[in-house]
Amino acid sequence: MTIPFYKYQGTGNDFVILDNRTGNFTQLTSVEIANLCDRRFGIGADGLMMLQLKEGYDFEMVYFNADGNEGSMCGNGGRCLVAFAKDLGVIDKTAAFLATDGFHEALVKENGWVELKMKDVDKVEKFADHTILNTGSPHYIRWEKDIAKTAVFDEGKRIRYSPPFSEVGINVNFVQLHDDALSVRTYERGVEAETLSCGTGVTAAAIAASNSTIGQQEKKILTPGGELKVKFEKKSDTSFENIWLCGPATFVFSGTIEL
Known part of the structure; x- marks a missing residue:
């Protein structure tokens, strides 16, 4: 089978995208999807998305992790798929x-950024050195004094496979607080490695780092792949609404591949 594909990235979080409005690629297996995402034997990506028709919506987003299994929500992937839909x-x-x-809403800005509305958050579990919350995908936030020295792969893998997370998995984010921004590095389940950026992860980090002020807040996020912004409305210490993940979403290249 010849598959036409498109490659997009959002702050270094990269994706293979298939236009599946005809349903031609619905039967792809997890092994085939993993092969497409393989960086040595395939196209190479942190995940694969299909843009599909859905009555009552502009489109449907179907997301697969790099291991070929269908994944939970991917924030940067959602922004890239919106850019693809516009293109x-x-x-x-x-x-x-x-x-x-x-359901998600999104805006494509004149500067090329895509702003994606994320799901509301109504549960935030705070512990001595970490915070756990779900922003469409589950996230473990650990605070660091010097993120550059953090062993992201080793520590992320240890936490991701530790009880009680080992069966389902959890994304692990290491976060350093600055005066005007947050630095975030992420170990992603499904990729099973550090990625250059994670949209749901930086969203979770921004919410976990919110100050005591009730109302609108905004956080600048620095990832290894670039800068993002998260805007949200804080209703209480455990309730957040109108959450928007904002950043670039860029076309890289397109082509065909034989399966």
């Missing part, structure tokens, strides 16, 4: 689409 002519400047965690 296809499926949308203009706004999008209303369905993902695994429900």
Whole structure:
């Protein structure tokens, strides 16, 4: 089978995208998807997405981790898929689409950034040195004094496979607080490695680092792959609404591959 594909990235978080509006690629197996994401024997990506038709929406987002298994919500992936939908002519400047965690809105800005509305958060578990919350995907936030020295792969893997997370898995984010920004490095389940950026992860980090002020807040996020921004409305210490993940989403290249 010849598969036409598109490659997009959002702050270094890269994705293979398939236009599946005809349903031609619905039967791809997890092994085939993993091969497409393989950086040595395939195209190479942190994940694969399919853009599909869905009645009542501009499109549906179906996301697979690099291991070939269908994944939970991917924030940077969602932003890249919106950029792809605009490039296809499926949308203009706004999008209303369905993902695994429900309905999402998005805006394509003049500067090329895509702003994606994330799911509300109504549970934040705070512990002495870490915080756990779900922003469409589950995240473990650990605070660091010097993130450059953090052994992200070793520590991330240890936490991801430790009880009680080992069966389902959890994304592990290491976060350093600065005066005007947060630095975030992430070990992603499904990729089983550090990625250059994680959209749901930086969203979780921003919420976990929120100050005591009730109302609108905004955080600048620095990742190894670039800068993102998270905006949200704090209702209480455990309740957050109107959460927007904002950043670049860029076309890299397109081509065909034989399976």
